[in-house]
Amino acid sequence: MITLALYNIKGGVGKTAGCVNLAYLAAQEGKQVLIWDLDPQGAATFYFEETAKIKGGIKKLLLGEAPLADAIKPTAFDNLSLLPADFGNRHIDGLLDDLKQSKKRFKSLVAQLQGHYDYLFIDCAPGVGTVSEAIFAAADVVLFPTIPTTLSIRTWEMANTFFTDNQLSTNKLYAYFSMADIRKTMHNDTMAQFYRNKQFLKNYIPYLSTIEKMGSHLAPVAHFAPSSYAAQCFRDLWKELKKQLG
Numbered sequence: 001m002i003t004l005a006l007y008n009i010k011g012g013v014g015k016t017a018g019c020v021n022l023a024y025l026a027a028q029e030g031k032q033v034l035i036w037d038l039d040p041q042g043a044a045t046f047y048f049e050e051t052a053k054i055k056g057g058i059k060k061l062l063l064g065e066a067p068l069a070d071a072i073k074p075t076a077f078d079n080l081s082l083l084p085a086d087f088g089n090r091h092i093d094g095l096l097d098d099l100k101q102s103k104k105r106f107k108s109l110v111a112q113l114q115g116h117y118d119y120l121f122i123d124c125a126p127g128v129g130t131v132s133e134a135i136f137a138a139a140d141v142v143l144f145p146t147i148p149t150t151l152s153i154r155t156w157e158m159a160n161t162f163f164t165d166n167q168l169s170t171n172k173l174y175a176y177f178s179m180a181d182i183r184k185t186m187h188n189d190t191m192a193q194f195y196r197n198k199q200f201l202k203n204y205i206p207y208l209s210t211i212e213k214m215g216s217h218l219a220p221v222a223h224f225a226p227s228s229y230a231a232q233c234f235r236d237l238w239k240e241l242k243k244q245l246g
């Protein structure tokens with residue numbers, strides 16, 4: 001199983017859009033895919049028309065008192081399952097803080113899924129805390145959707161520093177440009193500058209209204225608009241990412 005976390009300290013950069021669309025493409029290829037919505041906002045959960053609630057609460061799952069499998073729901077799409085958000089997730093940083101060896105514990109939770117799924121996609125909440133640190137340690141790939149502006153690049157650089165300072169391998173850090181508008185000089189210049197960095201994937205996701213429409217279709221773009229430019233962009237990105245994963 002390959003664990004990919006869609007993460008950025010910044011909010012509203014396209015983490016959930018990336019998570020849902022890339023996971024859907026993997027599932028369409030016949031792979032068994034699970035999305036774990038670890039953002040209490042529950043946007044990924046909403047896209048799959050699920051309730052942001054875990055029976056018995058997230059705490060039991062984290063403590064290993066209930067198996068993750070009990071909380072997993074099928075989606076309307078073949079091979080794609082969902083571990084929904086729980087509004088109780090908003091305390092999950094505190095819960096993990098109280099646990100000894102929280103990173104190890106989180107890693108062993110993820111290990112429960114081994115053998116059942118080919119890909120685990122984690123939709124992370126914005127910000128940085130105990131949960132994101134646990135995710136960084138457990139994930140094989142931490143993928144940063146990055147809007148090509150100076151401030152977004154700064155958060156990317158902060159993440160790289162954080163990884164280095166915490167003995168995490170920066171080899172698992174990848175980024176792609178999200179919501180890019182190549183008519184904007186700043187976007188163009190930033191992209192040109194950062195493409196020299198090998199951690200940045202070459203394919204990018206432009207700012208496209210088709211992607212915004214996921215909220216009304218409640219489906220990935222490749223499902224409701226398979227021949228759209230947006231769907232093609234996600235397919236190209238997924239292809240490139242798979243190549244990187246080997």
Ligand SMILES: Nc1ncnc2c1ncn2[C@@H]1O[C@H](COP(=O)(O)OP(=O)(O)OP(=O)(O)O)[C@@H](O)[C@H]1O
Pocket residue numbers: 010011012013014015016017018039041043124125126178179180205206207208209211212213214215
């Ligand atoms: N490439 C894009 N083009 C246009 N709209 C987009 C694009 N990507 C995402 N959006 C829209 O922008 C909003 C934020 O996107 P998304 O929810 O994926 O970001 P996020 O990083 O997960 O946000 P949060 O930090 O709140 O979890 C959503 O309404 C989404 O539909």
Ligand SMILES: [Mg+2]
Pocket residue numbers: 015016017039043123124
């Ligand atoms: Mg999100």
